[in-house]
Amino acid sequence: MARIIAGIGSSHVPAIGAAIDNGKTEEPYWKRIFSGFEKSQAWMRETKPDVAIVVYNDHASAFSVEMIPTFALGCAAEFPPADEGWGPRPVPVVKGYPSLASHIAQSVILDEFDLTICNKMEVDHGMTVPMNLLFGKVDKNAHWPCPVIPLAVNVVMYPPPTGHRCYMLGKAIRKAVESYPEDLNVVIFGTGGLSHQISGPRAGLINSKWDKAFLDNLSKDPQKLAKVPHVDYMREAGAEGIEMVMWLVMRGALDDKVDEVYRFYTVPASNTAVGHIILANRPRTAKPAGGYKHAAKHKPAAKHKRAAARAKPALIRSR
Ligand code: DHB
Numbered sequence: 001m002a003r004i005i006a007g008i009g010s011s012h013v014p015a016i017g018a019a020i021d022n023g024k025t026e027e028p029y030w031k032r033i034f035s036g037f038e039k040s041q042a043w044m045r046e047t048k049p050d051v052a053i054v055v056y057n058d059h060a061s062a063f064s065v066e067m068i069p070t071f072a073l074g075c076a077a078e079f080p081p082a083d084e085g086w087g088p089r090p091v092p093v094v095k096g097y098p099s100l101a102s103h104i105a106q107s108v109i110l111d112e113f114d115l116t117i118c119n120k121m122e123v124d125h126g127m128t129v130p131m132n133l134l135f136g137k138v139d140k141n142a143h144w145p146c147p148v149i150p151l152a153v154n155v156v157m158y159p160p161p162t163g164h165r166c167y168m169l170g171k172a173i174r175k176a177v178e179s180y181p182e183d184l185n186v187v188i189f190g191t192g193g194l195s196h197q198i199s200g201p202r203a204g205l206i207n208s209k210w211d212k213a214f215l216d217n218l219s220k221d222p223q224k225l226a227k228v229p230h231v232d233y234m235r236e237a238g239a240e241g242i243e244m245v246m247w248l249v250m251r252g253a254l255d256d257k258v259d260e261v262y263r264f265y266t267v268p269a270s271n272t273a274v275g276h277i278i279l280a281n282r283p284r285t286a287k288p289a290g291g292y293k294h295a296a297k298h299k300p301a302a303k304h305k306r307a308a309a310r311a312k313p314a315l316i317r318s319r
């Protein structure tokens with residue numbers, strides 16, 4: 001059986017991608033941001049997920065004002081980086097996982113969430129920047145550490161889905177993953193945000209108090225967070241702050257009670273408040289995070305104990 005072991009929230013500011021691509025990560029402005037992801041990259045290397053589901057938004061790269069699906073699942077074998085105006089980012093093509101993606105599409109659609117199925121799709125900074133933040137810089141000719149299933153959410157043209165709809169979709173995705181027969185450790189990313197507004201009289205708006213309360217509720221009281229209406233995001237977090245509803249898909253796919261493994265918040269990156277969180281499900285099943293490599297020589301009972309001990313997170317916080 002496949003299982004979701006953890007959820008990751010991360011901002012997707014495009015200038016972070018440009019800083020990586022242009023070798024500026026050691027400059028003080030950028031180092032402040034990248035140093036907040038060092039522990040997360042170590043966690044990711046240790047966790048070694050078999051697959052990542054990345055909930056993200058397209059910024060008129062694969063879709064446009066002519067056609068914009070509310071929820072679009074990438075079922076293709078690969079997703080090339082999109083040209084966002086200055087050529088595609090120098091990152092590897094993202095490899096998909098078509099069999100699990102098709103299984104999720106079937107399960108979720110039969111559960112009455114009407115996804116669009118994408119068998120060909122390019123992916124923009126909304127997806128590749130959070131992947132870089134968690135997996136580090138990956139050479140264009142190398143491979144991302146695991147296959148990825150993209151789930152694109154419309155947060156660019158009114159009306160986006162509600163936070164509650166996103167949260168419920170997360171639950172349906174979890175059910176889909178858990179009914180997939182292969183033994184896979186899956187992580188799910190919720191991306192975008194946190195507070196920011198890019199244009200208009202409120203351009204530059206950042207609301208740290210709102211962002212921190214969002215992270216607190218995401219961790220401890222997601223049901224309350226799922227009830228927050230669009231207008232609150234717009235007023236408190238700015239027009240582009242609505243991207244934050246995507247984090248609720250990730251949260252819906254986790255247990256009600258989770259362990260907060262890590263949190264990072266800094267202001268600003270470009271126009272945006274950068275937020276990041278790692279939330280782990282408490283281990284219930286056989287395969288330990290990081291695979292079987294050490295546990296294999298032990299009897300199943302011992303293996304369970306070791307998996308539980310290893311997956312117990314050290315609470316590392318940075319705010
Ligand atoms: C910025 C942030 C975004 O989320 C985005 O998609 C584009 C730009 C910014 O802060 O500049």
Ligand code: FE
Pocket residue numbers: 012059126192193240243
């Ligand atoms: Fe964005």
